[in-house]
Amino acid sequence: MTAPEMVLTERFQAAFAAAFGAEHADADPIIRPSQFADFQCNAAMGLAKRLGMKPRDIAARILEHVDLADVAETPQIAGPGFLNITLLPEWIAQQTAQVAADERMGMPSAEPRTVVLDYSAPNVAKEMHVGHLRTTVVGDALARTLELLGHRVIRQNHIGDWGTPFGMLIEHLLEVGEDSPEADQLRTDPNAFYQAARAKFDATDGSPDADGSDFASRARRRVATLQSGDAESLRIWTNLVALSKQYFHRIYDMLDVTLTDEHLAGESTYNDQLARTCEDLENAGIARMSDGALCVFPEGFTGRDEQPLPLIIRKSDGGYGYATTDLTAIRHRVQDLGADRIGYVVGTAQELHFQMVFATAREAGWLPESVQAEHVKIGSVLGEDGKILRTRSGSSLRLMALLEEAVGKARGVIDELRPDLPESERAAIAHDIGIGGVKYADLSTAHDSDYVFDLDRMLALTGNTAPYLQYAVARIRSIRRRAEAQDIALDPQAAPLVEGAAGRALALQLLQFGPTVQQVGEAFEPHRLCTYLFATAQAFTAFYDAAPILKEEDAAVRSGRAALAALTERVLVTGLECLGVNAPQQM
Template structure:
């Protein structure tokens, strides 16, 4: 596992400069513990204002002047060079970030730990070797003071070769350098044969160029697959991208808590008979599962609108719909056990609805394999939704507990329980838990 946390690009340059300006003991600095996103947005606002002032020719040096953007960029080079004060502040910022991330991981059921951290900063000692080796191989050359590679087939708007900057003119390194060091590390040290880059669609050109350069340098052998799994945007009700780094403040934790609280309200109304602890667990499973499933059920390179009501709906292609299907089958099994009814050793197919369900179950293995091969979890979501619908049709056409023929009844119960197993396994593959009852 390679958890890419530990950035020290321009965003950290902004954060460090802003922190030094407001003071590490100031009330504004306390936002780093309570609302780090608000602190970042303040730094970002200052940076953007400085950029605009510089472009307008109105920038003036000083804490609040157009000089802030230049100092933020220079801070990145200072940090990368090993400046002790910059490293101290950066380390503290990363630690605060990790504390927040771990709360998110706990909420989402993510099992990453600190030992999996391998972010941009972890490759710092390898960056100069990347530059030296590319230059020695004749792949990189100096252009306008910067060390660049001009991979074949990439042209700019002016139809001139497009550069991938390996070392900036000020001596600093960018994402291209880090990504090349990372891909070299992953193939030569980790022995990776397949690497998935789950990053926004806007970075497509960047990764195409990085992969091209890595292939030319021999760091990405032909038998190693590197793929940019393009991620679309999450949109608000206004159709605009939900943003955290600029615009209105949006915190993932608050969003997840809202999803759980909304689910809890529904559970309180529908199942007041359940114990408090069980209602709480069900609300968590539905709320978190609903958000996860909504994200994964959309093709990864497509945009979608964040709609909490739709995510938590009991109808349609949603996690609650599938969770309810599982709970329904488990309820049937409990009633069957209470009546002394046992399932057959294997499902029994007697009519068209049973045949359709059995055929749908047989598609689980191939579907799961295709999802893994193509990095397309939305296909698994579509399959599970179709399977749940097939079960509904089966259950309407083939009653289980009311069937008088013991053999047929046992065969139908086996078919239902196999459906439950596939639904549970499929949801688990998506990181979604299925409650015992709803």
């Protein structure tokens, strides 16, 4: 089984070779959906320029050589040379039956690759805010999709668990006590703990005690003690990280994402390798000293003054920054993890940083040309005012509060519409709708674009939303329940019946599932899958309205329509699973 575009592309390229010579066999037929037929071949214009012929003459020559007898009606020439193609109903039915019989529903089995995905990356002892939503949700959708395609995915949660703030945090934890209620905030309200430590630091930073016993002085000393490997400092640091993990678990469980502790690979992971990274770059002549810091000046990057732009890998005080850690991580991911492809699901603001890191890693030989490294740029979540979504006080909006609000809003609707359902089921449905609505709204927007956070729109039953898709699935599942309740026979072995304009449109849509998932995996663009699933749900709605299932008296027709609906359910559910969105049994 193959998607129509792929079959048509192969047939037309064979025709190009036969009509114009083998050197033209690689020309793109430009197969696109058409409002006048199922598809259109738009290659005549481009070939006309190559061959110095009129486009309509090109189209006529193509028509003489293209073999579509088993696939489509004879194409019609339109306009300056477009070829309109109408697929044969029996070919569509045959391909749809093959997709239905295939466990993978037409998804290709690609050559497995090892893909390392760096996503989520919250900070220890800081609460995740709405800005972490997109990196987590987009990264997880890509991981699920790539695994479905057969790739080996290595998740890397590059948490911020090292550096200067930890001296401050350790000293604060020692003061309040590791078993105190304040310490418990690391699990429940990390920002409160962090802000309390910061307040102590700021209050004493400008006026240190003569003997250095003030909080700020102790915090600075603690950083050096920690980085030198002091056992007690490392023990307390380990406790800080462990408490924060419990908080991360709550968020990830709430979001239904696949990240676990085994995927944690924070900044501390690479601490003992940073000096070697600097030494190797310096010895290779790639890094040099500039104003007391060790820097790399990758080719092609200049500042506003037109001078080469530095990537600092060792600060003038001897400390290391993000660039050092990211370069070390790349070397590890390629050499130790065996990455064929690396995706960094990180905010758009880091674009220049990653371009310079990738360029440096390639020059050093740590990122060979055979390995793809991509910055999956993440846009911002905005409020109704078009600015970064924040609380009224101007602080970052807590992610947990936002998720709880979404579930609470969904629960209110479910309680009103379905009071007949058990409380536990209403709670589960509310979670699926609330969290699914938030995730889908994020994923349905191109990941490098900003979008406005609007809960009412996210949870609407109309439009390109998760609830609309979830309702389509629930509607299909209700067909089976009602058939059983009314003792209406449905042949489970029946092939999907493709009939009428609505059935034809739905079948053609279902044939696009495999190629769409493949495209999402190749381009790292989950929004393409959302667009596809929405169009599929719309096509099913039109089919369901035009071709009643349980009211149909002909048993064969009834079972054939039910089989087409069942395939639609499988496609929608699998597609939503790729996005990390659950489809409740009923709504």
